[in-house]
Amino acid sequence: xxxxxxxxxxxxxxxxxxxxxxxxxxxxxxxxxxxxxxxxxxxxxxxxxxxxxxxxxxxxxxxxxxxxxxxxxxxxxxxxxxxxxxxxxxxxxxxxxxxxxxxxxxxxxxxxxxxxxxxxxxxxxxxxxxxxxxxxxxxxxxxxxxxxxxxxxxxxxxxxxxxxxxxxxxxxxxxxxxxxxxxxxxxxxxxxxxxxxxxxxxxxxxxxxxxxxxxxxxxxxxxxxxxxxxxxxxxxxxxxxxxxxxxxxxxxxxxxxxxxxxxxxxxxxxxxxxxxxxxxxxxxxxxxxxxxxxxxxxxxxxxxxxxxxxxxxxxxxxxxxxxxxxxxxxxxxxxxxxxxxxxxxxxxxxxxxxxxxxxxxxxxxxxxxxxxxxxxxxxxxxxxxxxxxxxxxxxxxxxxxxxxxxxxxxxxxxxxxxxxxxxxxxxxxxxxxxxxxxxxxxxxxxxxxxxxxxxxxxxxxxxxxxxxxxxxxxxxxxxxxxxxxxxxxxxxxxxxxxxxxxxxxxxxxxxxxxxxxxxxxxxxxxxxxxxxxxxxxxxxxxxxxxxxxxxxxxxxxxxxxxxxxxxxxxxxxxxxxxxxxxxxxxxxxxxxxxxxxxxxxxxxxxxxxxxxxxxxxxxxxxxxxxxxxxxxxxx
Amino acid sequence: xxxxxxxxxxxxxxxxxxxxxxxxxxxxxxxxxxxxxxxxxxxxxxxx
Numbered sequence: 001x002x003x004x005x006x007x008x009x010x011x012x013x014x015x016x017x018x019x020x021x022x023x024x025x026x027x028x029x030x031x032x033x034x035x036x037x038x039x040x041x042x043x044x045x046x047x048x049x050x051x052x053x054x055x056x057x058x059x060x061x062x063x064x065x066x067x068x069x070x071x072x073x074x075x076x077x078x079x080x081x082x083x084x085x086x087x088x089x090x091x092x093x094x095x096x097x098x099x100x101x102x103x104x105x106x107x108x109x110x111x112x113x114x115x116x117x118x119x120x121x122x123x124x125x126x127x128x129x130x131x132x133x134x135x136x137x138x139x140x141x142x143x144x145x146x147x148x149x150x151x152x153x154x155x156x157x158x159x160x161x162x163x164x165x166x167x168x169x170x171x172x173x174x175x176x177x178x179x180x181x182x183x184x185x186x187x188x189x190x191x192x193x194x195x196x197x198x199x200x201x202x203x204x205x206x207x208x209x210x211x212x213x214x215x216x217x218x219x220x221x222x223x224x225x226x227x228x229x230x231x232x233x234x235x236x237x238x239x240x241x242x243x244x245x246x247x248x249x250x251x252x253x254x255x256x257x258x259x260x261x262x263x264x265x266x267x268x269x270x271x272x273x274x275x276x277x278x279x280x281x282x283x284x285x286x287x288x289x290x291x292x293x294x295x296x297x298x299x300x301x302x303x304x305x306x307x308x309x310x311x312x313x314x315x316x317x318x319x320x321x322x323x324x325x326x327x328x329x330x331x332x333x334x335x336x337x338x339x340x341x342x343x344x345x346x347x348x349x350x351x352x353x354x355x356x357x358x359x360x361x362x363x364x365x366x367x368x369x370x371x372x373x374x375x376x377x378x379x380x381x382x383x384x385x386x387x388x389x390x391x392x393x394x395x396x397x398x399x400x401x402x403x404x405x406x407x408x409x410x411x412x413x414x415x416x417x418x419x420x421x422x423x424x425x426x427x428x429x430x431x432x433x434x435x436x437x438x439x440x441x442x443x444x445x446x447x448x449x450x451x452x453x454x455x456x457x458x459x460x461x462x463x464x465x466x467x468x469x470x471x472x473x474x475x476x477x478x479x480x481x482x483x484x485x486x487x488x489x490x491x492x493x494x495x496x497x498x499x500x501x502x503x504x505x506x507x508x509x510x511x512x513x514x515x516x517x518x519x520x521x522x523x524x525x526x527x528x529x530x531x532x533x534x535x536x537x538x539x540x541x542x543x544x545x546x547x548x549x550x551x552x553x554x555x556x557x558x559x560x561x562x563x564x565x566x567x568x569x570x571x572x573x574x575x576x577x578x579x580x581x582x583x584x585x586x587x588x589x590x591x592x593x594x595x596x597x598x599x600x601x602x603x604x605x606x607x608x609x610x611x612x613x614x615x616x617x618x619x620x621x622x623x624x625x626x627x628x629x630x631x632x633x634x635x
Numbered sequence: 636x637x638x639x640x641x642x643x644x645x646x647x648x649x650x651x652x653x654x655x656x657x658x659x660x661x662x663x664x665x666x667x668x669x670x671x672x673x674x675x676x677x678x679x680x681x682x683x
Contacts, residue, residue: 041643
């Protein structure tokens, strides 16, 4: 066995690196959206309960498993798990702890590269003077790799490769010389940028409201919406599942990175206080900073109704640059640089963590030095990641995110919790957690670790496996249980893909009923066909049109309008339109003929690629096991 | 903002900030453990 000589330079550096691993884009974008969707201020109650009963126990489990593995010079999950049981198959569960990191890094580095590119564009003031539609269109152009926003051909690919090279170079400098240095520099800067933007969000008030706008164009209306406790939501299982899911994803548990980082600490060092510090720091960034930026700023300028309809991940790139433009040239540029800068630091501290399990494994098992291990990680991520860059709009990115970034995490966390509490044994596990602890760990956590945490994880997994349609658990529990397309089973069946279910076809069908609202031929290389439906609207105090919520239908004057619900893109050289503007269209009705490769092909191919990656890592673990047997290193 | 929203926000954010600060205070004020040679005989259990 090689002697892996990596180590942490300081305790604070380790905690900042662990916190950086956990803090990601979700802290700023996912948390406020989940809170808005699940009872506002009341969401924080199940959120904190799940943090105490699932988050902290999982952190302790992973930190102690990592430190335990490190005692035997194991720095990746396959052989850390193998150390803890006589059953040899458990090391193949540990494959998740390498697979997830490679697969997630593959698309995560792409998001990271967007933030790099947007810092550049903020400095160049590219967004100055653009309206909201133009800023949103800029993002769509950016991810359409055929077009360019800088004059650099294939710029999305170029930025992706720059980002990947930067990650690889930092990883090649090792833990204390690379990862820890970035965390010590990046985390304080992230908090500083976040504090500036949160201050702006908290003090914006109604100063950004358009003339004549109503009271809901006010950042305090956004904060009120986010924090007003709706206690009846506590009786809704959907809210509890959302809180458990948020805690799970925000802490980066179930990935294998925490095990790897913790495997480099000394056998008698504390893990209990370190884990709490990193976990609470992640909570601080999420609850204090994350909740005070996007929602209040967006509500201050665009109003509460707009945010209710549009809150989501896309706001970061498609809306925020437009809002920063309203702060004037200097503050707007600073706002853009700080926003995308903090997202960049949140991203890179996480993506660096994703590189370490692979490097630890290759170093432990095949004696690779860290430069070779870092380079191989960069190369592997590039091979797995380029399909997400080239076929982003065909759904490859979403598939990676779902299977590697969500499902794999829950499966691995459930497996490791069962292993730790039931197979390794709760008494030995408890002693591992308490060994060297710098804080007193309350005794009630012992039964929590054994019963409550696995049960909560099982609930999250089953909730994801059979999510009912529209996440309506009340209806499902009454017996009307139709699977949602976003459930694991629904995804496997591709329930979300309605039309065009063949890989290749000579005709293209519409997914929806409606009429052809417009055909745009301004770009010679593409034809855009817009399908519209009649939707009922009302006009708000500022004169903006809004969809009529059911409860308001009888209170306001309404009008119907043709609204674009779907836009399809065709290549005029390869496709012939068979519809004209104003034609009625039916779902499954043909709108174009020619040669088509449908999204379902890319989606299923990306799943095969992920399966291939998993199988490859399994084969490497098998080979490493044989090598250990030959060298007499396997008990 | 309503009173309940302001109270919820302040209580939660201040509690989280104080807890985070306390954890870091404990980390920074706990004296480092003396260097010991990594000794496999000191493990609680031998790997299975």
